[in-house]
Every structure is written in structure tokens, then in C-alpha cells.
Amino acid sequence: METLQNLIFGFQVTLQPINLFYCLIGVLIGTLIGVLPGIGPVGAMSLLLPATFHVSPVGAVIMLSGIYYGAQYGGSTTSILVNIPGEASSVVTCLDGYQMARQGRAGPALGIAAFGSFIAATLAIIGLIFMASPLSNGALGFGPPEYCTLMCVGLVVLTFLAQGSMYKGLMMALFGLLISYIGLDLFNAKPRFTFGAQELQEGVGIVPLVMGLFGISEILLNLEQPLRREIYKAKIKGLFPTFQDWMDAKGAILRGSLVGFFLGILPGGGAVLASFASYAIEKKFSKYPEKFGTGVIEGVAAPEAANNAAAQASFIPLLSLGIPPNVVMALLFGGLLIHGIQPGPLLIQKHPDLFWGVVASMYVGNMMLLALNLPLIGMWVRVLKIPYHLLFPLILLLCIIGVYSVNNSTFDIYLMVLFGVIGYFMQKFDFEPAPLALAYVLGPMLEVSLRQSLIMSEGSFLIFIHRPIPLVSLLLIVGLLIAQIFSYWRKKRHVPGASALGTI
């Protein structure tokens, strides 16, 4: 079979010592970057881009790619250990991962995150190999109306994230939407809600937002307790996932991989959306949804699988069509250009060594990452034993450096602190940050694609019904809502006075 031959060719390219070396460096740096909050793969890749000028194109791409998917592995570490999302796509991992750490189960959480990521990446690579071409052409079919309805589905899915009161969850979602609209209007360049501040013209960055909301607020909350007290339960219950954990998580990993793979291909979709969606799906179809958020292993396995699958899948549009679906891929695109390689539909034909070499290196890289991350679990778990009064200044320092490194902007630091304080008060009054974060991600895409769709249809909303994908999405939303109302009525009949809003 031709694909098999190409794969073997790819492995021959990758297994050359020099390329193996680049792969190793890439994933090492990627893991480090992922662990350090704030500075993400984009930052690291841009720093290393000039260094790749003197390297062969294949080696350069292998290394830069390794940084990207390596970062997805590392990102879960701080989410689990200290509730600080290393990356926007690791926000959801905080929800259950951190709770598991507080119960002494950081080891299993980290373990399932690593294994789940590996399995998901492997599945995604297989998907990439066999389905790259038809999938990317399918992805092209996603225009503004399709994105708009997809975002609507996302907003409905968002409601499944709320653990406590639905009203509060919805309020947070609205708040998130509001925050997302700060910035320059795409269509007429008018600044909105910027209060004249130049720095807000691009809007509130996701990094200051999530680091403040999740990380800083958690530090503030922990500081309320006497510092000598253990924030984390002293007894570490095992370093690896138990058999029971595996049984519980296996479905989550598979479903997460699927969700992540398909959302990762969509330009603009990506790892963040995938992680939220997979978490919500797990919760919805679980036998014990109310336990999500208290330290359920599926709550870690699903988003971690999803964000890794999405990271691998995002290579598909770039390598097969020449369209970078996110900022990281755009950087890779630039890297390829510098080496005189024009990414585009002809890439596979013109540079088969590059394409298959990179694909093979993804597999090798993921194996390296698994080998790297597993032994480190023991070390990470020990970090938690550092007395909190020594730990939190370190965390704070890392956060500040991390958030500054994104845009070289001190304004972002102030923003992060502001959201930290807001997050602190939110937690005090039982408002959850997760719906806010998801709404914040969805808001701009929803608004932009809605307005673009309406321009295209000259004001008619029928455009959403005349095209197949939006029509299906809208029907899905209606179906979900009807199902929800149905189960509410049934509950009302069996248990008078029960509020479905509190049990979703």
C-alpha cells in the first residue's frame, strides 16, 4: 500500500540521528514551555525561529512541531498542581485535575493526562495519515454561517459546564461575552469598551484572563488560610492511575480524541474549544455528572485527550492545503517560507520527505514525551510538598513573567491581577469561572461570523437554513433544548419541587 511505503520513508527520514536530535530538543522545550504558565509554544517557537535558519527544513519543522505538541503535554502539569492553566487549552483540566491534586491524587491525574494525551495523539496521527486530504477539503466548507452556528452549539454546550446554579453559570457566560467584545470592531474599526486605552484595542488577552481568573484567584483564596497549613493533603495516594482509573477513563479518552481531532482541523476551532466540548460531553453522558468538578478522572482524561488530538489535527490544514488554522501553525508557515518551501496543496508532492518525515516525527515525538513525562510525575508531586508560603511567591513570579512574555506588555500584568481579584470574589460567591472563559472564547467568533454571514446574505437570516451544516447545527440545538425541557418535566412529575436548573 502506498501510504505504508510513504510512512516507512517518513520513518527513515525521522530516525536519522540529527532529526531525532531536533525532535528531542523540540519536545523538551515544548514540555518546559507548557509547564511554565503564560509563555506558550508561540513564544518559544518565535525565539527559536532564527536558530532554525541554519538547519535543514525538515529538521526545523520537526523541532518546531515538537515544541507545539510538547507544550500540550506540559500544560496540564500546572493546571493539575496549582490550578494555573499553562495554556488556554488546559483551563478545563484545572476543574477536576486540581481537585484531584488536593485529595492527594496528583499522581494519577498527571499520569492519566500523559497517557491520555499519548493515546489521543496517536489516534490523531493515524487520522492525519489516512484522512488528511478529504478532511481539509471538508474544512474549507466551513464558512461564516457554519462557524456561527457551531459557536451557537458551543454556547449551548457551555451550559453543561455549570456545576452549581444555572443562573450563575449563565451570568458568568454573559460576563464572558461582554469581556470578549472589548476591542476594535472588525467591520468599522471603532473601539468598543476600551475607555481610550490603547492596550485594550486588541481586547483582553486570553492569557491574562485565565491566569488571573484561575491561578491568581486561587492563590488569593489559599492565602486566606494560615500559611502553615497544608493546602494539599499530606498523604499522596499513589503515583500512577489505578486500574479503576483506567476503566473509568478509557471512554473519556476515546471520545475526547474524536472531539479534539475534528475541532482541531477547523481553522479557528482548535484545542481550546475541543477541551471545553469534550469535558461537557463527558459530564453530560456520565452516570454521575454532579461529581464533575470534585476530582473525577474523566474530567482530566477527556480535555487532555482532546487538546492533544486537536494539536496534531491542526497540522492537517497546514500540510495538505497550506492554510494555517491557528497562530502556531502560522508561525510554522513562516518557518517553512524562510526555508524556501511554499506551503500549499503541492507540498506533499514537492516535498514528500518533509511531509512524511514530519508525520513520522510526530509519533516519535509523542513517544519521547510519554517517556519524559511519566518519570517526572514523582518529581512534580514532590513540588506540592513545598510549604505554601514558599511556593506561592514562586508561582506568582512565574505567572507574572509568563503573562508578560506573551506581548511584552506590562498592561497584561495589571489585567491578570485585576481578573485575579475578580475571580477571588467570584469564587467567594459561588460564581464559576469556566463558563466565563468558554463564553469569552466563543464570543468574538460568534459575533464576527454572524455579521459576515449577514453581509453575505444581505441581511437575511435564511442563510442559516439554506446551508446543510448550519441547518443540522440548529436542529441539534433545538433537539438538545427539547430533551432538556423533557427531562425537567419528568423530574417535576416524580419529585415535586425539584429544580432541573440545579441538577444539570
Added chain:
Amino acid sequence: MRRKPFLKPLACTVLFLALGLGGSISSLYGEEWPSKPIQIVVGYSAGGTSDLVTRGLAEPLKKILKVPVVVENKPGGASLIASGYLAKAKPDGYTLGQVAGNSITERPFFMQVPFDPVKAFSFICQVFDYGAGFVVKSDAPWKTFPEFVEAAKKQPGKLSVSMSGPGSYLQVGIAKLERKVPGLKLKVVPFKGGVDAVTALLGGHVDSCFQSQEWRPFVESGKLRLLAIGGRERLKDYPQVPTWLDLGYGVFAEAPGAYAAPAGLPGNIRDKLEQAFKAAMGDPKFKATMKSLSLVEVYKPGKELYEDLMKMYEENKTTIPQLGITEQ
């Protein structure tokens, strides 16, 4: 009696002070410029075209000026945030920046810009132009640009064109074209980036796209057809594709990419920088980078560039408000 051990810390302090002051004193006494690293601020993120051009220049500049030349990315606001930062920097020749020509000539009419377009910068030179190409899908019925225009005139407001916005030179270019061609009215669909705009065309969601060079790989592979060039000159690799000026519309859309320092830069330093940039542009590695980025290399000395920009700025003071795209 034991002598208190104050000599050691005292000596250390004096040493540190001396080293610290020595460094700054040397610049106070006007040590020959350049004597410390030079920073070039770019308003786009790393890996993007604007960033890669600058990095491509930084290498030869380092050899010419014999000091490290560092690129710093300050993305946001369509490069306006970086330009704002540059405008406020010290004009000592150590902080430079990439400034898009239409941050001066066009954007001030769309939004508040964080600098005075006329007085903020001392331009070193222009290095390139972003270019602008009008593309359609290769299976589209229009084989030439005039054909497209005729079809658009028959159904005003129906044919769509995607581009990156807002307030971009592409939007202004299309608006100016519509003004000059009676009966031409296109549906403008803005996207957040050039890639998204081209993707929308590839997916058949819009009829055409007017974008700088993100369409290149697809024209090369035959998926898209290049109908016209918005700039003043034809592209070297597509000499058969006419410009809007060639076609007689009397309109052009150009986006000069230039480098500048904050106003008040001493004239002799500016001249030295201009010479250095000109020499750097001749570096073969830089030329190769430009080729791979598909950017049009245009060298214009700073003084001439400034005059051209001011001319355009004055013209746009009356033209742009008439286009009716600044208010919605």
C-alpha cells in the same frame, strides 16, 4: 580591637557603582553611535511576514553596524500599538521600528492612532511593499478583471470580495475603485486575517478576494486565478497580470513597509541608518528571504518616503471621508 569589616562591602559597592555609571557615562559622553544593541519593534507576531522581513534585515544589519540588532514583537491593533510605542521612545538611534505606510496615510481617518501621523516619526527608508492581488477561483466564469467588473456592474451589491480588515489599505483600495468605476458596487466581507480571507474564497463562501500575498500558493497550484494587481507595478512572477492603473481605472492600493525612528533623531544617525539599511537590502540572504516571502522589494530613501506619505495623507483628508466607509 577588631576592625569592622566594612572595607570589603564598601569596595564592592564602589566597584558596582563604577561599572554601572561607567556604562551610562559612556553614552552621556556621546560615545560613537552605535555602541549598544539596537532594537527594532515589529507590530506583528513572530513568524509573520512583517516579522520575517525584519529578522531578515537584522542579520546583515548586525554585520554592518557591528552591534547586536534585536527584533521585538509587540503585536496588536494592526501594528498601531508597536508604532505608538515607537513614537514615545527615546530618539537616540537605539530604538527603531517597522512602520506601515498606511498607519500614516489611511488609518488616522478610521481610528484614533497613538501618535501624530505628521510629526511622530523620522523615517529611515522604505524596504518593501505588501502588494495587493485580486483573485477568484480558477473555475470562476471571469477570466479577466474587466470581465469581473462588468459582471459586478450587472448585479450591484451582489458579488462579494473578502479581505482582511478593518480599515486596511485593501478596504480603502476597493472603495476607491468603486468610486472611480460608476455602477460598481461590491459586497465587502472583512476577515480577521489574510489567511481567513483567502480560505473563505477557497471554500466558495465569497466570489473574490483582495489580499496582499496569502493567495500565492493557491495561484501557483492553480486553485485560484490572479486577475489584477492593486499596486503601481506588475509582479515579476506574473508579468501578464495587469495592474489597476494598466486597466485605466486611475486607482492604486499600496502598503509601503518602512522603518523609522522616533522624531528628533539626530540627522547624522538617521543618515548612517539609511546607508546601513540600503546596504543590508543588498545582502544575498536577505534577497532570498524576500523572494521566499513573495514581497515586493522597494527601496525609497526616508526623505522621499516622508514626502510621498504626506502627499497621500493630504489627499486622503478629502478622499477617504467621501468613500463612506469610515462610518457605519
